[in-house]
Amino acid sequence: MRLCKRDDCGQRFRIHASSNKRYCSPGCRWACPKLRKLLEPSLVKHQLSDVDESARSATCSVCGPTSIRRRTTKTKHPAVEVRWRCRTAERARDWARQYGLDVATVLEMLEGQERGCAICGRDVAERFYIDHCHASGAVRGILCSNCNTALGLLGDDVERMEAAIQYLKRARAA
CATH class of the missing domain: 3.40.1800.10 (His-Me finger endonucleases)
Structure with missing residues (x-):
């Protein structure tokens, strides 16, 4: 049994042994202010510079040197400008949801x-x-x-x- 991480919930719930579920329900997960703060991508934009499309690498304003991937668009029109995403920024959303960590904390752990x-x-x-x-x-x-x-x-x-x-x-x- 695990205790819900939302401050005002306090409910216990069962999880699978391999799961790292932190909240008892999707409502608690999205209502938790700590998680909302971690998931807000608008606070810090991951701006890419020095993009090398052939090596799929760039320098991110937040993460530093990182790998990149092509941004998916709904239209496959050839005249549409190709946009790239920072892979670390994409993984950061998973880190926030699963472990309650932000990019700075993970990069700090990595440097440690x-x-x-x-x-x-x-x-x-x-x-x-x-x-x-x-x-x-x-x-x-x-x-x-x-x-x-x-x-x-x-x-x-x-x-x-x-x-x-x-x-x-x-x-x-x-």
């Missing part, structure tokens, strides 16, 4: 880890994942794809991870 995975230390400048405890929903750090997948497949179970370590040690000694 010296732009590397919290487990293996591999550079995760472009592709990284926010790791969280599935029981409490608390954010633990930033991981690379392989480490995030490994934790998930082992079910965040310390005993299973220790058993895997012992297995590898036995195999190496043989």
Whole structure:
């Protein structure tokens, strides 16, 4: 059972073990002022400069060097100007909804880890994942794809991870 993150709700609700659901209902999620503040893209615009279309990279006014993607439009008219989006800005909406984090906090976490995975230390400048405890929903750090997948497949179970370590040690000694 988890407690709804909206300040004046206080309702407990059930979630799936792999879920990081923070609110008991969509009404609570959208009525929460903290989340609304995180989701307001109009406060800070992600302005792109130095756009390199072939490398799909640019410099964002908020995020710094970032990858970009073509902005989808409803019309496929060839005369329409091509517009690009900052990928970090798109992912920031997910971070706000799922973990209650804004771009500045995530980038601060990334710099605190010296732009590397919290487990293996591999550079995760472009592709990284926010790791969280599935029981409490608390954010633990930033991981690379392989480490995030490994934790998930082992079910965040310390005993299973220790058993895997012992297995590898036995195999190496043989």
